Amino acid sequence: MLEIKNLHVKLADEDKQILKGLTLSVPKGEVHAIMGPNGSGKSTLAYVLAGRDGYEVTEGDVLWNGESILDMEPDERAAKGVFLAFQYPMEIPGVAGLTFLRTAVNAVRKKRGQDEMTTPGFMKFVKEQAAKAQHRRRNAEAPSQCWVLGGEKKRSEILQMAMLEPTLCVLDETDSGLDIDALKIVSDGVNALRSPDRSTLVITHYQRLLNHIVPDKVHVLADGRIQKTGGKELALELEKSGYAEFTGKAA
Amino acid sequence: MNVAIPKTKAEQALTEAFAASASKLPGGTAVKSARNDAIGAFSALGLPHRRIEEWKYTDLRVNFKDVAPPAIDDATAVSAEDVRAALGSVANVDVHAVVFVNGRHRKDLSTPGAMAGLEVQPLAGALTSGSDAVTEGLTTTTGPRSDATIALNTAFMTDGAVVRIGNGATLDKPLMVVFVTAGPRAHLTSVRNVISAGDGSTATLIEAHVALQGAATGGQTNTLSEVTTGKGAALTHIKIAAGTNAAVHLANWNVSLGANAEYRGFQYTSGQALARNQIHTVYTGPGGKLDLSGAYLVRGNEHVDTTLVVDHAVPQCESRELFKDVLDDRGRGIFQGKIIVRPNAQKTDGKQMAQALMLSPDAEFDSKPELEIYADDVVCGHGTTSAELDGDLLFYCKSRGIPENEARALLIESFVGEALDKVEHDDLRAALSQYATVWLNAPRS
Numbered sequence: 016m017l018e019i020k021n022l023h024v025k026l027a028d029e030d031k032q033i034l035k036g037l038t039l040s041v042p043k044g045e046v047h048a049i050m051g052p053n054g055s056g057k058s059t060l061a062y063v064l065a066g067r068d069g070y071e072v073t074e075g076d077v078l079w080n081g082e083s084i085l086d087m088e089p090d091e092r093a094a095k096g097v098f099l100a101f102q103y104p105m106e107i108p109g110v111a112g113l114t115f116l117r118t119a120v121n122a123v124r125k126k127r128g129q130d131e132m133t134t135p136g137f138m139k140f141v142k143e144q145a146a147k148a149q150h151r152r153r154n155a156e157a158p159s160q161c162w163v164l165g166g167e168k169k170r171s172e173i174l175q176m177a178m179l180e181p182t183l184c185v186l187d188e189t190d191s192g193l194d195i196d197a198l199k200i201v202s203d204g205v206n207a208l209r210s211p212d213r214s215t216l217v218i219t220h221y222q223r224l225l226n227h228i229v230p231d232k233v234h235v236l237a238d239g240r241i242q243k244t245g246g247k248e249l250a251l252e253l254e255k256s257g258y259a260e261f262t263g264k265a266a
Numbered sequence: 267m268n269v270a271i272p273k274t275k276a277e278q279a280l281t282e283a284f285a286a287s288a289s290k291l292p293g294g295t296a297v298k299s300a301r302n303d304a305i306g307a308f309s310a311l312g313l314p315h316r317r318i319e320e321w322k323y324t325d326l327r328v329n330f331k332d333v334a335p336p337a338i339d340d341a342t343a344v345s346a347e348d349v350r351a352a353l354g355s356v357a358n359v360d361v362h363a364v365v366f367v368n369g370r371h372r373k374d375l376s377t378p379g380a381m382a383g384l385e386v387q388p389l390a391g392a393l394t395s396g397s398d399a400v401t402e403g404l405t406t407t408t409g410p411r412s413d414a415t416i417a418l419n420t421a422f423m424t425d426g427a428v429v430r431i432g433n434g435a436t437l438d439k440p441l442m443v444v445f446v447t448a449g450p451r452a453h454l455t456s457v458r459n460v461i462s463a464g465d466g467s468t469a470t471l472i473e474a475h476v477a478l479q480g481a482a483t484g485g486q487t488n489t490l491s492e493v494t495t496g497k498g499a500a501l502t503h504i505k506i507a508a509g510t511n512a513a514v515h516l517a518n519w520n521v522s523l524g525a526n527a528e529y530r531g532f533q534y535t536s537g538q539a540l541a542r543n544q545i546h547t548v549y550t551g552p553g554g555k556l557d558l559s560g561a562y563l564v565r566g567n568e569h570v571d572t573t574l575v576v577d578h579a580v581p582q583c584e585s586r587e588l589f590k591d592v593l594d595d596r597g598r599g600i601f602q603g604k605i606i607v608r609p610n611a612q613k614t615d616g617k618q619m620a621q622a623l624m625l626s627p628d629a630e631f632d633s634k635p636e637l638e639i640y641a642d643d644v645v646c647g648h649g650t651t652s653a654e655l656d657g658d659l660l661f662y663c664k665s666r667g668i669p670e671n672e673a674r675a676l677l678i679e680s681f682v683g684e685a686l687d688k689v690e691h692d693d694l695r696a697a698l699s700q701y702a703t704v705w706l707n708a709p710r711s
Contacts, residue, residue: 065665068657093667105662109683110676115666118676123667179667 016080017041017183017214023074024056024063024239033059035239036075043182044211048225049218050250051236052258057218058102060236061187064216065099066092079183093119094126096182098175100189104168112171113141120178144177148204169193173204184208184215190224202227222254237261276326277312279333281305283454284421290338291424293393293401300405304420311414323600323632324542324571326414330514334485336422337453340368344448344478346375352446352476355700356506359693361442361472368448369424369455383435383467389426389458404428404460407492409520409546410575416518419490422456426489429471433464433496440470440502440691445489447477447511452485455512458492461503465496465524470691472504477511485511490518495527497551502530504689508701509537518544523583525551532689533560534698535570536705545574549611552582559588559688561698563705564597564629571600576618578611581641587618590685592678593629603648604636611641618648623655623681625674675706 024034033056041047051057066089121131233249235242242261284305314321344367350357365375371388409416427443495501562570576585591599601620622631635648655677663673682702689695
């Protein structure tokens with residue numbers, strides 16, 4: 016279970032408070048959505064959960080399965096099962112997607128006390144996970160060219176998520192820049208990962224992603240705090256009324 | 267006003283060493299006379315210093331302090347296994363090897379037999395037995411005039427490879443010329459390769475400068491390769507200087523490209539206290555293509571200087587340069603790249619890029635690109651960047667479970683990889699990539 020308790024976060028090198036007492040719990044097996052206007056602190060929350068530099072926690076705590084993760088390096092958090100899907104996925108120039116993935120998978124397995132994967136074992140695992148996430152190969156003529164090599168960054172991000180077998184998935188505006196078909200494919204991937212041992216936090220500005228990834232709960236984040244929590248119908252209300260009610264409260 | 271600059275200890279020692287050893291250096295009367303002229307020229311020039319524009323960042327009056335005795339007729343015991351160990355991963359590349367130990371050809375360590383289309387002769391023999399016309403070709407260079415490092419090379423050169431690739435020949439494996447530093451005593455080692463690639467020939471030449479484990483440190487190496495490519499020749503030339511143990515490593519490449527010739531030069535340098543790599547290229551016919559690149563891994567107090575001149579003397583030639591420096595600790599990387607486009611060199615296409623990755627706040631990168639363009643219908647550009655490791659990418663790697671030091675190594679390899687990708691020979695590229703990995707994982711002092 017993820018427990019975020021009264022979290023206060025400011026930018027490390029600027030006197031700017033972004034999160035101002037955010038409290039939230041995501042039990043195992045549940046998918047929660049965080050919706051909010053631009054500048055409400057959504058991405059900051061995602062980065063603080065993953066352990067990015069540049070933020071300072073001034074108050075509060077984040078517990079994952081009862082253990083505070085705030086002092087852990089990002090790679091230790093990854094080993095504990097935390098995975099952040101980036102709004103704009105990155106690639107390392109000149110490093111093939113599968114090479115990177117294998118390095119990551121083996122780093123995580125090593126820290127979890129599991130055996131490192133051999134090349135054939137790894138390739139088999141890639142195929143299984145890609146199939147599970149209902150990713151079809153883009154080109155049946157070139158069976159060795161798994162779609163992950165095709166540069167479809169968002170989808171490759173979801174495959175990474177499947178491969179690293181996280182227990183806490185944080186998706187930061189994963190719908191940005193996706194057309195409706197891509198959105199559906201990415202959502203299928205996320206839904207395939209829903210399981211009783213996994214907590215998922217979907218951060219989004221728009222309701223449309225939540226038609227595909229149906230959340231157990233929806234939280235409205237504005238001005239650094241959770242302003243309202245409800246069921247999936249809350250997302251539809253927000254789609255109609257917008258965030259004015261909450262930003263008004265903030266001002 | 268003419269003020270005589272007092273000679274440094276090293277300048278004096280070099281002229282004295284020449285006087286003491288001249289009679290033992292290979293070559294007949296004509297060669298001896300060329301050597302005498304060269305030491306005379308050096309004596310007048312002195313060691314280059316920071317007030318000479320081309321040497322602004324590498325002051326040899328300050329950095330070239332002690333002169334080790336010249337290595338002449340060295341007979342240090344070295345086994346083939348020693349050479350393999352010194353070459354590391356590069357030893358596994360299938361090549362035709364010609365080995366020199368402390369500046370002397372070692373037939374016993376070289377690949378026996380011949381390769382079709384290739385003639386290799388040790389320079390010492392060529393200097394001794396060649397006609398005056400031959401030795402004139404061996405003692406002159408197309409490099410810059412009034413260059414002290416070239417003058418010293420001509421004065422002191424003991425050996426090297428004289429390579430002739432026949433017209434239309436395609437070498438079926440690379441020729442690797444290996445220069446090994448060995449033994450308990452430091453030396454001044456001076457070697458020269460004279461390479462001519464015949465019209466329409468295709469070849470890969472590797473020059474590897476390495477030291478045996480436990481070899482003395484503190485010597486000096488001075489190496490020069492004089493390269494002429496014929497019409498339509500395709501020559502790949504790779505220089506590796508990896509931990510030569512030398513306190514000072516001075517290197518010159520003087521390359522002239524015939525019409526429609528393609529020359530791909532790559533230089534790898536690591537573990538080098540002070541290196542000055544000079545590359546001087548000139549086109550002698552239209553349609554020449556030049557691709558120069560390099561990777562330099564610098565740490566501790568090391569200092570690696572790459573200074574190149576690309577002289578577009580004729581029209582319709584292309585030049586590309588990509589140099590990548592990884593600088594850690596107090597390491598210093600220098601890149602000076604001058605592209606000259608002569609008035610008649612229309613349709614010149616030149617692009618140059620030098621990039622440094624700064625791993626430490628105390629590292630220094632000095633980059634001085636220069637374009638001298640006298641023609642009006644040309645495309646020329648240059649760029650230089652220096653940056654730290656990308657914090658976003660570092661976080662990305664760590665968020666995927668990769669520990670900090672592995673993530674850093676991955677990003678450094680990605681940076682260097684772009685230059686290494688210029689090496690088209692797969693096994694060699696893999697071997698050099700392995701060098702970079704070994705460097706990254708070396709225990710830090």
